[in-house]
Amino acid sequence: MRTYFFKKRNQLFSVSTAICLFFASAxxxxxxxxxxxxxxxxxxxxxxxxxxxxxxxxxxxFRVAADIPASSAKKTVDVSGLYVTPxxxxxxxxxxxxxxxxxxxxxxxxxxxxxxxxxxxGVTTVVDAGGPGWRNIDVFRKNIVEPSKTRVLAFMxxxxxxxxxxxxxxxxxxDMDAKLTGAIxxxxxxxxxxxxxxxxxxxxxxxxxxxxxxxxxAKIPVMVDFGKALPPLPLEDLxxxxxxxxxxxxxxxxxxxEFDKNGKMLEHKQAIVDVKxxxxxxxxxxxxxxxLIFDVGHGGGSFMWSQAVPAMQQGFQPDVLxxxxxxxxxxxxxxxxxxxxxxxxxxxxxxxxVIAASTWNPAKVIQRTDLGNxxxxxxxxxxxxxxxxxxxxxxxxxxxxxxxxxxxxxELTLRDGKVVWDLNALSAPIAK
Amino acid sequence: MRNSKTQFTRLSLxxxxxxxSSITxxxxxxxxxxxxxxxxxxxxxINAKMDVAIKDGKIFRVAANIPSNSAKKTVDVNGLYVTPxxxxxxxxxxxxNDLGSYIANGQTAVPADxxxxxxGVTTVVDAGSSGWRNFRxxxxxxxxxxxxxxxxxxxxxxxxxxGRFEEQDKTDFNPEMTSYMITKLFxxxxxxxxxxxxxGDFTQVDRAxxxxxxANVPVMVDFGEHQPTNxxxxxxxxxxxxxxxxTHTFAYGPNDRETVADAKGTVxxxxxxxxxxxIIFDVGHGGGAFFWRQxxxxxxxxxxxxxxxxxxHSDSMNGxxxxxxxxxxxxxxxxxxxxxxxxxxxxxxxxxxxxxxxGNLSVGAEADVAVFSVKKGDxxxxxxxxxxxxxxQKMDAxxxxxxxxxxxxxxxxxxxxxxxxxALK
Numbered sequence: 001m002r003t004y005f006f007k008k009r010n011q012l013f014s015v016s017t018a019i020c021l022f023f024a025s026a027x028x029x030x031x032x033x034x035x036x037x038x039x040x041x042x043x044x045x046x047x048x049x050x051x052x053x054x055x056x057x058x059x060x061x062f063r064v065a066a067d068i069p070a071s072s073a074k075k076t077v078d079v080s081g082l083y084v085t086p087x088x089x090x091x092x093x094x095x096x097x098x099x100x101x102x103x104x105x106x107x108x109x110x111x112x113x114x115x116x117x118x119x120x121x122g123v124t125t126v127v128d129a130g131g132p133g134w135r136n137i138d139v140f141r142k143n144i145v146e147p148s149k150t151r152v153l154a155f156m157x158x159x160x161x162x163x164x165x166x167x168x169x170x171x172x173x174x175d176m177d178a179k180l181t182g183a184i185x186x187x188x189x190x191x192x193x194x195x196x197x198x199x200x201x202x203x204x205x206x207x208x209x210x211x212x213x214x215x216x217x218a219k220i221p222v223m224v225d226f227g228k229a230l231p232p233l234p235l236e237d238l239x240x241x242x243x244x245x246x247x248x249x250x251x252x253x254x255x256x257x258e259f260d261k262n263g264k265m266l267e268h269k270q271a272i273v274d275v276k277x278x279x280x281x282x283x284x285x286x287x288x289x290x291x292l293i294f295d296v297g298h299g300g301g302s303f304m305w306s307q308a309v310p311a312m313q314q315g316f317q318p319d320v321l322x323x324x325x326x327x328x329x330x331x332x333x334x335x336x337x338x339x340x341x342x343x344x345x346x347x348x349x350x351x352x353x354v355i356a357a358s359t360w361n362p363a364k365v366i367q368r369t370d371l372g373n374x375x376x377x378x379x380x381x382x383x384x385x386x387x388x389x390x391x392x393x394x395x396x397x398x399x400x401x402x403x404x405x406x407x408x409x410x411e412l413t414l415r416d417g418k419v420v421w422d423l424n425a426l427s428a429p430i431a432k
Numbered sequence: 433m434r435n436s437k438t439q440f441t442r443l444s445l446x447x448x449x450x451x452x453s454s455i456t457x458x459x460x461x462x463x464x465x466x467x468x469x470x471x472x473x474x475x476x477x478i479n480a481k482m483d484v485a486i487k488d489g490k491i492f493r494v495a496a497n498i499p500s501n502s503a504k505k506t507v508d509v510n511g512l513y514v515t516p517x518x519x520x521x522x523x524x525x526x527x528x529n530d531l532g533s534y535i536a537n538g539q540t541a542v543p544a545d546x547x548x549x550x551x552g553v554t555t556v557v558d559a560g561s562s563g564w565r566n567f568r569x570x571x572x573x574x575x576x577x578x579x580x581x582x583x584x585x586x587x588x589x590x591x592x593x594x595g596r597f598e599e600q601d602k603t604d605f606n607p608e609m610t611s612y613m614i615t616k617l618f619x620x621x622x623x624x625x626x627x628x629x630x631x632g633d634f635t636q637v638d639r640a641x642x643x644x645x646x647a648n649v650p651v652m653v654d655f656g657e658h659q660p661t662n663x664x665x666x667x668x669x670x671x672x673x674x675x676x677x678x679t680h681t682f683a684y685g686p687n688d689r690e691t692v693a694d695a696k697g698t699v700x701x702x703x704x705x706x707x708x709x710x711i712i713f714d715v716g717h718g719g720g721a722f723f724w725r726q727x728x729x730x731x732x733x734x735x736x737x738x739x740x741x742x743x744x745h746s747d748s749m750n751g752x753x754x755x756x757x758x759x760x761x762x763x764x765x766x767x768x769x770x771x772x773x774x775x776x777x778x779x780x781x782x783x784x785x786x787x788x789x790x791g792n793l794s795v796g797a798e799a800d801v802a803v804f805s806v807k808k809g810d811x812x813x814x815x816x817x818x819x820x821x822x823x824x825q826k827m828d829a830x831x832x833x834x835x836x837x838x839x840x841x842x843x844x845x846x847x848x849x850x851x852x853x854x855a856l857k
Contacts, residue, residue: 099528099537099573109577113527113539116546119750143529147539305850331549331840393844400855401847421750425812425820 035073038080044356045373059417087124087381092322096131106162121336122383130196133162182217198225245291299324346404465503489836517554517800522741526561552802552829560626611646628654656689674710680721697729718743765823
């Protein structure tokens with residue numbers, strides 16, 4: 001043992017001397033901090049879908065090109081065989097974690113702190129979908145946005161208290177104030193990228209119209225979780241009469257039904273695929289043409305194969321993939337964003353489209369075109385994925401399974417140029 | 433009041449029901465059958481291909497070839513390893529938004545359920561996040577609100593791990609209050625005592641052990657941050673009792689924490705002596721307490737940890753630690769057998785915390801079960817300094833069951849095919 005370690009130390013010494021000398025002579029040449037070499041880059045904004053190297057310097061994307069020499073970089077990571085993409089943007093998370101006993105997703109225990117779920121699945125930006133309202137957006141900023149390593153943004157709820165409870169707070173129309181919500185959204189425009197309406201069970205359009213009015217004031221989109229009304233409000237009217245181009249229908253592939261005592265089927269949220277004919281409803285195509293955005297928002301109860309499979313077969317792909325992350329979805333069919341992206345691969349969506357729907361598309365939807373791309377000068381939020389081949393299974397929100405041959409795994413995640421996740425130690429030095 | 437006739441009718445009805453139910457019971461008496469897996473249950477000395485039957489949330493039977501027609505639901509776990517639900521004896525799950533706090537109700541702690549089931553863990557022991565003053569809050573917002581079974585080591589410091597400075601307050605090391613919390617109030621949840629992060633002499637350890645004696649529970653010691661270092665030989669042989677736990681075994685902080693292996697990588701002789709004496713060596717990987725340069729030579733020289741654990745918190749979750757399955761995989765790649773790894777993550781921690789009912793698949797035990805796949809391939813594992821060890825095996829938690837309920841299913845092995853006739857009904 002003794003000789004071994006002694007020798008080792010001697011070697012170390014001479015190696016470090018050599019490195020020092022090398023650094024001194026080659027300082028000019030090594031202008032790149034980190035070089036991801038040999039990967040297949042998918043960057044929808046810049047229409048790149050080919051083998052290229054990505055250079056990072058000072059926390060920004062410095063260069064994306066074929067064959068950037070390793071000698072120009074202080075550190076090179078071999079990512080050959082892997083896919084290099086912009087860091088994913090999840091526009092439907094619930095990360096307003098708090099310890100208020102009955103606060104549901106607004107400073108409550110059902111929301112999750114973001115960092116434990118983002119980086120390990122290639123996500124670098126998460127948008128909380130309506131946890132905070134105007135009354136507690138400042139608490140959200142202080143408790144979540146500022147301390148998190150993940151970039152955290154928000155859709156602010158039209159309800160002043162946010163998602164404090166479906167049965168009570170979220171039905172209180174007196175607490176839905178378009179002017180105030182729009183004004184406070186503008187005040188927090190660095191983090192508020194949209195307005196959310198969710199869980200409303202009443203049978204009228206006022207809350208929807210108020211959310212849109214708030215969106216008009218702040219010039220930001222509205223995301224609607226088209227609630228729990230019985231009898232349902234017509235989805236067609238929502239999409240074609242009330243929402244604007246650029247507004248978002250989330251839980252696109254949800255289908256929930258209930259039967260009344262006479263056995264008649266009742267739908268809370270009308271499905272986009274007709275349950276009997278299995279056809280995507282004509283007004284849904286029309287809404288897409290009009291510019292409405294269809295978001296996945298998988299969650300614990302909002303993604304069914306019985307909707308997604310026929311929709312995808314008919315070419316109705318989602319505009320945006322998103323999680324609806326909370327304690328009820330994290331361990332069920334959803335799991336994490338990489339798992340969700342894998343599901344759409346299984347459904348036949350091309351990898352480049354899956355990546356676009358998790359990066360550049362959501363960036364455009366939330367009007368943050370500085371994100372979701374690898375343009376030179378962009379913040380170096382980058383994900384590196386492995387596309388595993390094998391026999392995998394995926395379950396929907398009803399626990400129904402589908403088999404697939406592919407699975408995406410986040411190997412390496414960079415946030416502002418810093419390695420924040422490294423599954424298999426690709427970026428680490430060798431121990432012995 | 434009753435006449436004999438009604439009584440007779442009742443009796444015959446009852447006996448009819450009994451007979452009837454015993455017939456149907458024998459047909460489908462099992463709720464969930466895990467079929468075809470390799471069962472590793474070190475407590476019961478099982479390492480063989482067996483089926484595991486669950487009924488009413490308990491282990492009903494473990495045997496070869498239990499017929500599927502005796503079960504309401506059968507899951508094929510061929511090629512996978514079926515083990516007791518993993519016990520992570522060192523985690524920090526008292527999460528909250530007190531921005532002034534470190535771990536106690538602070539953001540460095542994490543919600544248990546987010547990290548347990550996906551790594552095969554069904555029980556975590558919170559290692560001293562709370563003390564006697566804030567244990568109730570911990571219970572209300574974490575223990576009572578989690579699906580994971582959460583047990584706790586109570587910090588000898590009254591406010592738990594609020595912050596490094598607060599943890600130096602000698603006047604707050606209160607053995608009586610700490611032991612009362614265990615003996616009088618929460619024996620169901622508190623399984624031991626924690627001493628950690630103290631910069632002084634042996635005072636904190638001695639007070640914790642005093643509390644441990646009063647409550648008859650083990651003490652876990654995180655023995656670092658002393659400058660100069662305190663002697664671990666003295667700690668092991670003069671202060672700790674057999675059954676007490678030394679955590680962060682493979683840490684390397686030569687200036688503030690004495691190491692188990694010396695500068696040449698030789699395990700110090702008194703370490704073997706201490707382990708023989710009954711001192712428990714716990715991994716407690718964490719964000720700064722696991723070094724290949726300590727762990728690898730130790731294993732090579734036959735010094736194996738008694739317990740494998742994570743020291744899960746927000747500074748370890750995305751680093752070299754990641755999750756319990758990843759930490760277990762590391763030991764698989766540095767020379768422990770799979771059986772040794774499972775033993776150190778199930779029955780051993782159960783015995784250390786004096787919860788022999790946990791960490792096994794004995795008939796009648798609560799059905800906390802993990803099912804792992806062991807992937808073969810080219811993997812990398814980092815220690816806390818981000819040095820890499822290449823490995824060929826990696827454990828994935830495929831299925832996790834807590835009290836008989838499926839709480840994690842990585843590849844949908846328990847799901848019905850979405851387009852099967854039954855699903856489309």
